[in-house]
Amino acid sequence: MGVKERKERQKTEMREAILSAALKLFSDEGYDNVTMRKIADKIEYSVGTIYLYFKDKGEIFYELHNRGFAEFYKRQLSVQHIKDPIERLKAHGEAYIQFAMEYPEYYDVMFISRTPAKEIKKSEHWEEGERTYEILKLNIKQAMEAGYFKDVDLEVAAFSLWSFVHGISALFVRERLSMLPTEFLKPLINRALEFLSRAY
Amino acid sequence: MGVKERKERQKTEMREAILSAALKLFSDEGYDNVTMRKIADKIEYSVGTIYLYFKDKGEIFYELHNRGFAEFYKRQLSVQHIKDPIERLKAHGEAYIQFAMEYPEYYDVMFISRTPAKEIKKSEHWEEGERTYEILKLNIKQAMEAGYFKDVDLEVAAFSLWSFVHGISALFVRERLSMLPTEFLKPLINRALEFLSRAY
DNA sequence: CTCAAAAAATAAACATCGTTCAGTAAATTA
DNA sequence: TAATTTACTGAACGATGTTTATTTTTTGAG
Structure with a gap:
């Protein structure tokens, strides 16, 4: 039965x-x-x-949001096998932005939205956000040990790189880049990532 | 009468x-x-x-959007007297972020808020946004002529720098930096600007 | 197989949203 | 003072998220 x-x-x-x-x-x-x-x-x-x-519309979104965060974290990890620290950092940034472009609604609630649904505020899922920040710092640290980012403070570098990829993501998600045709946007972002990773 | x-x-x-x-x-x-x-x-x-x-809710938003841009543009200009191109660029970034921190409501409406797209898309006032982008490009170009940003495409550099300052501004305005005490935030932002301007 | 109870699905109703509009009050003019 | 124009209001409309009473379907004991 x-x-x-x-x-x-x-x-x-x-x-x-x-x-x-x-x-x-x-x-x-x-x-x-x-x-x-x-x-x-x-x-x-x-x-x-x-x-x-x-329960309501928000719960549907919340469930999707959870799955989004899981996916976000997975993508960050998927890059960790890359040997060269600078290449890995660049791929890390790519993965970050790609997530934002693929799931703009998720990215919005995670990093932009002013009033995340009540459920999300108290959620344990921001910890997953902090875990990704730790990955970023780890990657920067290893780049430092490989001789890059000389005379740069780790926290300053992490904050800067996060701001950078967030800036691109936020402009995209909130449609401030719509003057750029989609076919130009992706290459532009890639070159921007190169711009930054080549700087040090 | x-x-x-x-x-x-x-x-x-x-x-x-x-x-x-x-x-x-x-x-x-x-x-x-x-x-x-x-x-x-x-x-x-x-x-x-x-x-x-x-006319409608969108027109209210549109008007606020316009005013924000007018003040914003004024601030960008206030930095153009600085001689050294790199110093000027750094001051430009500072002015940008300072505007966001001083008028978070306006910055929000201008660059973050979900827009009632119709009004703003066809508006001549985004041109004011483009004018500030032109100033940025001019400043980068002059830095190039002074020997900085070697082998870098102008458009790529402009997009990158804009994304960077927008990232910081958006994280601040939408309170994603509230874990940092205010007294640490400003120095951190300054060091982030240095981080970038020293890169080239 | 039958049929009452339980579960699943629906359609209608509710409060609130942006927006419109007929009607009222106030200000101006003649 | 009376007529006209202007400013404002409050009720109404269609659409929204959500709740409810009702109907339909499924289940399982006799």
């Missing part, structure tokens, strides 16, 4: 369907322009049904 | 009251969380009255 199991499975399948529809919509149209009714249309259920699976 | 003049004055006073209330609210709560009714409450008029002075 696997009734309970099937119900469980169906419940998670429905949650996944909602999350998947919401992610696409959020990413295409932005959180505020996505209505619960649009999500409901997309999964071909009525509006009220969504509320059987999620 | 200065009736017309007084009416004119009253009209602009009302516009100013609306703009001032809106700026504070936008900055405190974010564009989307500010309702027309909140603005109306703050100036102690009914909702409909606002629409006698502004």
